[in-house]
Amino acid sequence: MRFELDAVYVEEEMRATALARRVIAALPPGVPVYHVPDGRIAARADRGAADPFAAGKRRMVIMRRRSRFLTGCPAASNEFACCGYLVMELASNCPMDCGYCFLQEFVADNPGFQVYANYADAFAELDRVQAAADRPLRIGTGELADSLAFDSLTGMSRDLVRYFAGRAGLTLELKTKTDEIENLLDLDSRGRTLVSWTLSPERVFRSSEHRTASPSARIAAARRVLEAGYRVGFHLDPIIACDGADRDYSALLDELFATVPAARIEFISLGGLRMTPGLRAAARRRFPRDPMLLGEEVLAPDGRYRAFAPLRMRLYEAINRRIAREKPGVRVYLCMESAATYRRVLGAAPPAPAALGARLADGNRRDG
Ligand code: SF4
Structure with missing residues (x-):
């Protein structure tokens, strides 16, 4: 197992499920398993811990989800150009620990x-969505959790890939910072699963992306899933506008394109570091020496701290130019930026969310 757990809590009602059995069978010796009546209580923050959020990451809670699984993307807003993404919440929190992660604020009270x-x-739910859809849909599991972290224990990805393989018009996006891809390699996704990696330059990885796979390992994993018949995409997000960032991103893209041909990449999304005041305070408290969290961002109109706009634009433009130089036409979009920024960086108005969502879902697929 790649990540360590202090304990596993299983809700009584879920103890006979296939997932609970798989996890318990695959646990390394010495990890205690407790059965509890209500997983929500086990997931609450342990206020006595030195770092309740970090402690929550080490406590897996296998429980029943009480609400809908499918929601709109939490980043969607009229303020921003939007990619028409749907989110499927199969897990909450993540065993990795990125200094900038919004979960530090978002699940602070329930970090299990x-x-x-x-x-x-x-x-x-997906069947109903498919029946009602008038366009191809892209549905991701990597918003409140990493899609593949702990997949060696849960085996969830296999059921998901098989389900989506039989659903025309639906694309599953598994988004990850791991190289935990072994469960995927022998499945035929029929082009309906896209695996995406969030990539950062080596300096950001070393400074801020604790327990993640290295950028090189992520890129190598992308190559392997591509060869196994999956579609691949990349998220350069959050882009941190530190000194030398343009050089760092250029080197990162050199490495990416040397391993994964640009023509085979479905999309590259770009998003600048953005932090609410609450997230920024939590991140700086937990990682006081991380230089990536000590930039002089300004409070933007959306209430988040962001790099000064001209600096952000210059960096986006430089990255976009580097991508276009490799192969014009690689689909690039911006995440959580205004239509004006989108237009300036990408030279055209953002498509309507439904149209962009359909294009990203459908990609270059030929299987119908
Ligand atoms: S990998 Fe993603 S979900 Fe996990 S800590 Fe990092 S940013 Fe958060």
């Missing part, structure tokens, strides 16, 4: 690493 053992109930 929740995994929903009734995840197959999401398939009925």
